[in-house]
Amino acid sequence: MQALSSVFETPVETLAASGAQCLVIGSGTAGVTAAIELAARGLRVAIVEAGPFVMAEHIGSGPFAAQHAMVPRIHDLVRKRTLWTDTAHADAARAGTMEPNNNAWEAVGGRTLFWGGCTPRFLDSDFADWPCDAAAFRPWYARAEALISASGGDQQGQDVPHFIDDTGPLIRKLGDHGIAATYPPLGIDTRAVRNGRMSRGFDSSIARLLRCPQFGRMADGAQLTLTAECAVLDLQMQDGAVRGVRVRDRRSGAMHDIAAQEVILAGGAVQSTRLALAAGLDRVDPLVGRYVGDHLFVQAVLKMPEALNRQAVYAFIPPLPERPFHVQMQGMFGDVWYSPLDATMWLDGQPDGDTLLYYCFGISHATRESRVALTGGAGDPLREYVVIADRTPEDLATLEAMEAFTHRVGAALSARVARVERHPAGAALHEFGGLRMGRDAAASVTDPFGAFHRIAHLTCVDSAIWPSQGSANSYLTITATALRNAEALAARLGFGAVLS
Ligand SMILES: Cc1cc2nc3c(=O)[nH]c(=O)nc-3n(C[C@H](O)[C@H](O)[C@H](O)COP(=O)(O)OP(=O)(O)OC[C@H]3O[C@@H](n4cnc5c(N)ncnc54)[C@H](O)[C@@H]3O)c2cc1C
Structure with a gap:
């Protein structure tokens, strides 16, 4: 049986024989959002993915969510170890004498198989150094939210209720202490399951791809195809333009x-950047590979004075322009510590637990x-790379404020902060930069729509192009970025107009 x-x-031999109009x-x-948008506008698109096909949807949308021992093993099928460090240890890292300390995922669907689901928007002020302002970006946020069937939050309509609605008392208690x-x-x-409509569960790019009417095998004439377990190792260049890839x-x-x-390029910020470096693009533009970052990440456990007797709670404390961080609080649990290998554990809270x-x-x-x-x-x-990222004095001050705020939240809830930890750079898994965008070609690698300033026929659609990021988790803004850049690319090629 096959x-x-x-x-x-689509087998790689078939793809190599025909070539691609757009190769993602x-x-x-990032990749699937851009690919579907390009195909919907009439372009022929081939996706090439290094990882294997393991699941057709997010792990939390199917029965594996209940199999706590199996979930880490599913991660292990497609998880690769990586290394983030700081300048002080850069030489040791490059010499290969440091152990990997971080994770990356290589699978059809990428991290959308495992992500935690939180989808805030950036604040308007977060776009200050972007080459497009918040108002210009808003239409793509709205489209990205519709695309991923987002629920809850301020932007949503009445037909997409909150996923967890038992959080009111916690929100009120925080509000009583001045924390909105x-x-x-x-x-x-x-959205309701009715009249033949099934819920789509967690957003996952593989599920979106499988649902797409243009998707299928090249041999069957499909306009949008997927070739898995093929790693792109190099970009083929000629006369300042990309002509293809070597896989x-x-x-x-x-x-x-x-x-x-x-x-x-849609390999995730680090991998898109790594490929650009492997192809020698830093010789064309010395900013390639630079300005890479990840969220500051403080994690804690709050012990409530007693169980909340709620099915599940999930509160969100938004950032403010003067408070450059946000908080996600989930429970109730008996005892728990975040592991990225069990991203769906919050679905299985214990109503009689006392831990957030x-x-x-x-x-x-x-x-x-x-x-x-x-x-x-x-x-x-x-795997042949290291990310070198230092904390700036401003970052260290923000980390102090994040930790102090944790204790303020604990006090507001009459809870004991049982454990609090600052994670190192890279641990948030919300990386950005490396191919930063801008209008000024002397200060950026890509233009405001992710097209390389100095290399023709090459566009990046993931967070590698972000000059900075808000505190918001990155998934929604990556999806909006991919939509926006794909639409601009299609318009450049004569396939439809740009939305705004
Ligand atoms: C456990 C976990 C929980 C998370 N929770 C949240 C959350 O709650 N909210 C949120 O906003 N974000 C969350 N994130 C982060 C979020 O999932 C990522 O920011 C986002 O999915 C990245 O999307 P991407 O398409 O840019 O990259 P990826 O999902 O990493 O996809 C890139 C794909 O490209 C492939 N690839 C790379 N290089 C090559 C190459 N050279 N050749 C071929 N293929 C290549 C990779 O194999 C990979 O499959 C979480 C992440 C994890 C792991």
């Missing part, structure tokens, strides 16, 4: 050259020295 993926996958590297939310809290916006479909088929080990009219899990994400400042650097020796080119 694998399920044979029903929809990566099948996470709300229900979290989540990328989870809460390694991970099943056979064979190398293939694939001609492409347009190449779209507390995450606080803050804005970090990426400097020119914060960068992706290539290393050697891992045996897998996609």
Whole structure:
């Protein structure tokens, strides 16, 4: 019997023989969002993904969510170890003498198989150093929220209720102490199941791709295709333009050259940047690989004086322009500590538990020295890099404020802060930068729509192009970025107008 993926996958040999009009590297939310948008506008699109097909939806939308011992093992099928460090340890990291301390996921669907679902927007003030302002970005936020069937939050209509609605007493208690809290916006479909309509659960790019009418096998004439387990190792350049990519088929080990009219980077900020470095683009533009960052991340456990006797609670304390961080609080639990390998644990709270899990994400400042650097020796080119990112004095002050705020929230809830920890850079898994966008080609790698200033036919659609990020978790803004950049690319190629 053949694998399920044979029903929809296009073999790399078929893709190499025909070439691609638009070749998208990566099948996470950035890649699939851009690919579907390009296909919907009439372009022929091929997605190439390094990882294997493991699931057709997010892990929390299906029965595996109940299998707590199996979930980490599913992660392990597609999880790769990576290294983030600081300048003081950069030489050791590049020499290969440091152990990996972080994770990356390589799978059809990328991190959308496992992500936690929280989808706030950036504040208007977060766009201050972006080449488009908040008002200009808003239409893409609205479209991205509709695309991922987001629920809750301030922007949503009445037909998409909150996913967790038992949080009122917690929100009121925080409000009594001057801390404005709300229900979290989540990328989870809460529209009613009725008249033949099923809920879509957590957003996942693989589920979106499988639902797409243009998607199928190239041999069957499909306009939008997927080739999995193929790692793009190099970009083929000629006369200042990208003409195609070189890939390694991970099943056979064979190398293939694939001609492409347009190449779209969507490997996630670190991998899109790593590929640009591996292709030598830093020789064309020394800013390639620079200004990389990740959220500041403080995690805590709050012990309430007694159980809340609620099914589940999930409160969101939004950032303010003068408070550059936000808080997500989930419970109730007996005892719990965040593990990215069990991202759905919050679905299984214990109503009689007395513990709230507390995450606080803050804005970090990426400097020119914060960068992706290539290393050697891992045996897998996609792993041969280190991210070097230092905390700035401003970051350290924000971390202090984040920790102090944790105690203020604890006091407001009459809770004991049983444990509080500052995670190192990279741990938030919300990385950005490396191919920063801007209007001024002397100060940026890509233009305001992710097209490279100095290399033709190459566009990036993920958070590698962000010059900075708000405190908001990145998924929604990546999805909106991908929509926006894909639409601009299609318009440039003569396939439809730009929305605004
Ligand atoms: C456990 C967990 C919980 C999270 N929770 C949240 C949350 O609650 N809210 C939120 O906003 N964000 C959350 N995130 C972060 C969020 O999932 C990511 O920011 C977002 O999904 C990144 O999307 P992406 O498409 O840019 O990259 P990815 O999802 O990483 O997809 C990139 C894909 O490209 C492939 N690829 C890379 N390089 C190549 C190459 N050279 N050749 C071929 N393929 C390549 C990779 O294999 C990968 O599958 C979470 C992440 C994790 C892991």
